[in-house]
Amino acid sequence: MGSRKKDRCKKSKHKKHKRSGDAGEAWEATKDRVRAHFLDGNTGPWAKSLAAQDAQSPRSAQNENGADPAEDAAASAQGGTATIAATRRGPDYSVPSSIDIVADPVLHALSIRRSISKVDPETPNDSDLLEIIRSISSVADHKALRPWRFLIIRGDDRHRLGDALDDAAGVVRKPGETNTKPLRAELLLALVSSPVEHDKVPEWEQHATAAGAGHLLELALWQAGWGVMWRSGNLTNTEPVRRLHRLDDHELLMGWFYIGAVPERYRQRLTTSTRPLPKPEQFLDTL
Structure with a gap:
């Protein structure tokens, strides 16, 4: 500024x-x-x-x-x-921040993080991903249960994901055709919420922790210079897709992070973007 x-x-x-x-x-x-x-x-x-x-x-x-x-x-x-x-007054904004x-x-x-829908082919390597995961392990996690994990999807595994999505949707393609949706990035990370039984931490809270890990992943990748888009859909937890990801009955697939380099056109748009953030007042209130 x-x-x-x-x-x-x-x-x-x-x-x-x-x-x-x-x-x-x-x-x-x-x-x-x-x-x-x-x-x-x-x-x-x-x-x-x-x-x-x-x-x-x-x-x-x-x-x-x-x-x-x-x-x-x-x-x-x-x-x-x-x-x-x-007598309820609501938040007091009289003192400047x-x-x-x-x-x-x-x-x-x-404040500047953005989801990038179309990324370039370059991706972080698996060692880079390991360091990113290390950094997000500080996510708020009641009783430190670590109820989440990621699966790396590269190369032909993306075609396997496309086949599973087609199977779930009942789509039959012509010979040589393939589902191109998982091919929109060279690297996908699947987020799996894997809650464990605990008398003080309900399942919904553990799903929330997994979602928090996903949001931290996006921020960490962005800060490291990578573009990312978190995608899901109605087919995410269908039987063929769950089977491909080797999910247990209690686990929940929370979508895929499509990861790659930020295209130059996006970088230029970001430097000149005037899109304002939502007004924070709508998210803050008092009892």
Whole structure:
């Protein structure tokens, strides 16, 4: 982001959140300290902590109107449903964010990630994939059950997948014809959710963990310079397809990641893209 654009953003944010006197100046200084720690390589929480130490002045626990959040909570608990509904305020956006998406490499990668529907033939090798899988093993995982795995699909195995999809759909092709859908990339990774019995971790939660591993895989591949598209469909867990992937009865096939180099035309479009991210307000609320 250019310096002029940054200046405009700062002015707009300052205008939207009116602050006066010493309080406004102190907050701007805190934001600058947080950003400096971001640029020094500290993650979000560490950057905030270090900035707070720099300032040596803990933020007040009171709202801007002087009310104590703990007292508000106690009052609401006594008031009943009608009172809670009448006094519910929703999220408080009056304090500007100290998070800098551009400065933080993880947040920046998250914000610019895109699914690439058509990838070039070059792919990561299996050793590259091993390192990618190592990096995503930190996915949130209740009781560390690791209820997921990936299957590498290259070369003729893609034709076998096409045959299984045709079998599931009841499609009979002419001699020499083949299902070209699995050929849209030289490398596919199949994601299998493989839950285990556990009295404290229900099956749905383990499927959620597997899906989380899939999303981290996409982000890790993107950050490593590869294009990826997560595909599935109505035939994903049909019997011929499950048999090809050697799934046990309790396992769930969650689709395939089509992986390859990002075409130059996509790279050019990404540098000039003005497509905004969804407005985050729709995803955030309070009780």
